[in-house]
């Protein structure tokens with residue numbers, strides 16, 4: 001049973017993460033608003049509730065791992081890590097600048113980042129390696145990895161999927177951000193990978209589905225996924241690309257789009273409205 005107060009707390013954190021992403025992108029610069037915002041609830045749940053991590057000791061031997069295989073959505077991960085204190089807020093203001101810590105894709109120089117990702121299809125393989133190493137060392141760490149639906153066309157990912165079930169890996173939980181839009185249009189029109197649930201099941205994974213913007217459901221589904229023994233689990237999250245921003249929802253133009261002044265103000269206005277609703 002998930003506590004109402006916990007859900008409320010995580011909804012507030014989710015909102016803050018969306019504010020951070022919008023402010024990091026700012027006006028007149030390209031940024032991955034769409035695929036970052038579709039992950040805001042998941043990031044809040046994982047980083048602020050589920051995962052064992054400590055920002056004062058980012059490489060603690062007992063930590064859980066989170067790899068963003070769809071590394072282009074790094075802004076949402078940076079927002080979460082910053083809110084947790086992994087690095088100062090000033091870094092958000094100089095994101096994607098040469099003198100800054102935070103680059104366009106996750107990099108190992110950033111506290112809390114576990115792998116260099118962004119070349120799509122690789123995150124699951126790296127996660128599997130970490131999961132196998134932890135198991136070999138008889139460590140209890142859990143490994144989480146987040147993939148996109150456009151990313152499902154990458155061959156390497158399916159090799160890792162087969163290997164994970166072959167090796168009966170159960171300290172690994174994958175997430176699929178099923179937002180149905182990739183970089184330049186609808187995923188089904190660009191490289192259709194239908195029946196994702198049945199595909200993963202046929203590769204030997206236990207498959208769960210959840211609405212991707214419902215905090216309570218995400219928590220309950222992760223608990224079920226982590227209880228599976230002897231095989232890996234995947235949670236397919238039914239999400240909306242650009243969630244929370246009327247101009248960006250379901251819109252490939254905001255995969256890595258540019259906000260002008262009016263759009264930026266609109267984004268903040270919609271977040272402010274959400275804030276009022278949460279505080280009502």
Ligand SMILES: Cc1ncc(C[n+]2csc(CCOP(=O)(O)OP(=O)(O)O)c2C)c(N)n1
Nearest residue numbers: 035072118119120148149150151181182183
């Ligand atoms: C191997 C590889 N090919 C192409 C790209 C360029 N690329 C960046 S994001 C993207 C679309 C990804 O779509 P999806 O996985 O659905 O991400 P989301 O919509 O959730 O942001 C592509 C093709 C890449 N990063 N890596």
